[in-house]
Amino acid sequence: MLAQIGDKPFDDNGWLFEVKWDGYRAVAEVNKNDVRLYSRNGLSFLDLYAPVAQELKKIKDDVMLDGEIVVLDDHSKPSFQKLQHYDENRNRPLVYYVFDCLRYKNKDLTHLPLEERKKILEKLLPKSNIIRYSDHVENEGTAFFHKVSEMGLEGMIAKRKNSTYTEGKRSNDWLKIKNQNTQEAIIAGFTEPRNSRSYFGALILGMYEKGQLKYIGHTGTGFTEKVLKEIHNLLKPLVRETSPFEEHVPVNSPVTWVEPVKVCQVKFTEITDDGILRHPVFMGLRIDKAARDVDHVDVKKPNPKAVDKKTSPSQKNVSRKSTPKKLPSGKDATAEEPKDGVIKRVDGHELRLTHQGKVYWPKRGITKGDVIAYYETIYPYIIPYLKDRPESLKRNPNGIENKGFFHKDAGQAAPSWVKHIPLYSESSKKEVDYILCNDKATLLYLNNLGCIEINPWNSRVKNLDKPDYLVLDIDPSEKNTFDEVIEAALAIKEVLDKAGANGYCKTSGASGLHIYVPLHAQYDYDHARDFAEIVARLAGEKLPRITTLERSLSKRKNRIYLDYLQNSKGQTLASAYSLRPVEDATVSTPLTWKEVKPGLHPSQFTITTLAKRLTKTGDLFAGVLKEKTNLNACLKKLGA
Template identity: 45%
Template sequence: MLATLVDGPFDDPGWEYEVKWDGYRALAYLNKGEVNLQSRNRKSFNDKFYPIYQQLTEWKINAVIDGEIVVINDKGLSDFNALQNWRSEADGELVYYAFDILWLDGKSLVHLPLTERKAVLQSIVDQNSPVQLGYSIAADGNAFFEAAQKMGLEGIIAKKSDSEYYPGIRTRDWLKIKIHKRQEVIIAGYTLNEGSSKLFSALLLAAYDKGELRYVGKVGTGFKDKQQREMMALFKPLVTEKSPFRETPDYNKPSRFRPNPPHANATWLKPELVCEISFTEITSDGVFRHPSFEGMREDKSAKEVVREVEKPTEEVVDQANDDGATIIKKPGKAKRKTLLNPKDETQVRKINGHEVKFSNLGKFYWPDEKIRKRDLINYYYQVAPFILPYLENRPLSLNRFPNGIKGKSFYQKDVTGKVPDWIETFPYTSEGDDKNFMLCNNEATLLYMANLGAIDVNPWNSRIEAPDNPDWCLLDLDPDTTNTFEQVIETARAIKSLLDTLDVPSYCKTSGSTGLHIYIPLGAKYTYDQCQLFAEWVAGQVQQQLPDFTSVERMTRNRKGRLYIDYLQNRPKATLAAPYSVRPKPGATVSMPLHWDEVKPGLQLKDFTIYNAIDRIQSEGDLFKPVLGEGIDLEDVIAKMSVGMG
């Protein structure tokens, strides 16, 4: 059902008013998990707006919903340009605003009055539904229009409260009142000014009037270079030598605003593409004045685009009295979701000001679990704010799995000449050659690494500001195949108990592989030698407590199947999987920080994976944050050790 354009707001007790969202109209056909999301011209939105489609598949109802898909900006307003450029959830929060329901549980609702249809819609939609209800009030048109104007909305819609739903019909029961003049138009060609370096100078615009294609002017502002390149690709298959108009328009015609326009040559197109423009007014000969390009409208069919002329409101409704004011609610801030969409094999995203290319995104990195490369990159995009503090200014050893966990892997330390120049590096010398470690100091670098197949992220224990002074002391509990995980847990608890007697704080995380890692904050105040001596003492004390199944022997054969309490990781240039790093292990496990009361029998490493890690971090926060804090006073601790031993 379509609305008629009128020239101003009104109040009437028989009408109700809604926000005119600046987005794509969409019908959702829902059949208990089977979903088809379609535009007005029956184009599928299932892939394009995949988050909404996926949410609708989980809504097990049998209904047909009418609504609008929008991107909501930080001010809570719909942003059509952002919707135009939307490729994944990193581009903005998608919302599907439902404003009507046509069918429910096998029954047509189109002949019910609007108030009853909305009551049905409200009965099935709550705050957890995949759709939101568009804002609506009864009998308050002028005040609602004024509030919409102050908020910078596109306009409002007025609907008769007793109106039935007439599919495909533009009726006077639904009216649209625009704050900013905007209209859909057909692209009939483009011009290029002599001497211009642009791909095109202006679009030649058209609309149907009584079945005939009419020229409505040209638009030469509002384009970005990247947009022009994308549009030229759309134009290429539609180029035609013949003008689509009955009479070729004078597109070089001077105006009082441009008395001497540059000479332009036209390229004509088959009239199939639709765009939207904003403008100030329409001249007496039907041409748009001061038009500006707003975006392509792939959801609209060119055959539907007619010259819209505002009708005087008085002709359509009787004016009524003002009845109060209204408030339009701003949505809450969305959490990070996905960077890459689920369809395109190659995608380019702008991150930290750098164009980063992601390729082979459909490749299975965990074949048994059907986890693809895009899933890994999306995970690191989501976890970036949490993992980056543990990577900043720490040289990395890249553990690359270009063909997933079942393919060949290799370590890469030297990245000299092999990474873009915007990636920061740290120099070192090996075998007389000058080489460079990679530093991961921003999101773009983290995701670039993931695209290289670096499944896990392995930083130094110290930063380049103080390379000989680790920020933490660590103990790596590495079980043998003969050990049970309960023995790993018992060892970790014994280490915590010992450290508690010395008032030394400790923090535990899963390795994501087979063991547990225990970190002690040092604040870069001590050398690796001092750190390692302390770790060796702790390991030795605990090994004496648990001699039956633990060992501090470096050589594997000397351990005789016992769990290794590894303190030798506390050395220069040694690396260990960072907190929140994914591991190249079955199940796509994650190295996850734990509460100490979780380190007990029943804990399993497979409980923390790429699937649930983000939800856990969102609910628990960064449990490892104190590891980056001030650190312990090692001299004070040694004094307590001496007292304890004495």
């Protein structure tokens, strides 16, 4: 639930008043010691703010909480800058101020009045220095605001006592009244550094107004040398040739434009009649906000004392066709920005990467460049599951809001160094030229074509008729919960355990789970499919209410489909560690069986969280390519 902007403090018996905390808004879900902690845009905070996650485990009930994560300075005041660099400020108090409870003991509370929700909240929270109840005063908003201002806090939130919780909406039942003028802003470009300044001079700022990006000023203060470098490195992959603004922007030095997807926070003195921020000071990045959410200025009305146009920024206009600078080279690649893309050298091959700033996830600001960076990072983990396997290319060159298309016959159009193999396709009744993804350069080439997800065959070119593993795809209907998907996976594991077969589980990256059984290319697809069907039927007998082997959507009757038919030559599934073109930018992620329990959810494993997970877990799927399963012995055990 979001707040509207309030004009000034007030007194009212129907309202209560809370401190407006200067941090990251965070929702916590606790269920039987399983914890989720995430931002408004779905970014997981579990690893970033691990002490909060650990403390949440002390809550034994099923709850969903809403609050703000802050880091306190030497004066016990929230510091947004220190929160930004928490790794360097771990000696500072980290606090999760909780102000609302949306679920308690598996009951939805959002329909209850705020007063009742807060009474429940105060009782359920453990005694803790990290998780704290965000208290309030009633009725006397004016005196409370003056106290908040004296303490140098950002402001207060006024909330109607009898208000229900309206998720995702900006409501007049909550009002934010600020002591300090702060504003979220979209970074649209940066100017050349001057004198002794390194990396860049100022950031060009914007926000959306009726769907169009509007210039609101630029900021050149508030940066340390380290922050300048971090911001510059963040913006390099987003460089574009033209200005993202429709209007001409007044700046006083050459500009490098970037895709408008990164959000920062600034403080400022006032706003002009033209909507320009006066004296904006950079405070930090907003990793918890998407650019499309920045569509209003957090001041109710323009200040009548605003400066005239003569004193507002107004130097020469920069053409929308300003030429960006060259991009510095990476560790194993060189890069520059010609008109038709970035040239990158990978594994000795020259690779042209185009439209790196194109936004693939509009609500999250995730770009094509982010996708390529993700695959470059996790390449050592994913390549064993791609090498020597024909690829059915699923391309989403326009991002996730477009359905995309499959592109099988792609080998002839690929660069000369990309390996490919012609194979006769029964479905197409012709020879199809399949790409083989055998190295990093080929993987990035596929990403550049718009391949968000990677879909290899189950068999390799040396044994195309004999898969390396069999697969059981647990495919839920829209009516099934993910806990039911987990129940189905555990039923399959029970059957496999009785058979003496080792099953490896991973998220599909969308709504289901995949279970792989290693075969080491010992059996043909018919044998693999027959065994998979037996396992699926035995598991289905355990859960007839929620599972089915019926492939027809109309006949499934809102049950989970236990799909064993993926075990055919040419059939593909998203690879382990493959991104998926779905809302949360989730990744098909291998799991331990200890993790496969109620409370698990695919949204825990995303483009932003997976690399860090892999440093802790390593490749949990390695046994899939190394182990052998004796299907004849397994059948005998099941028969017994």
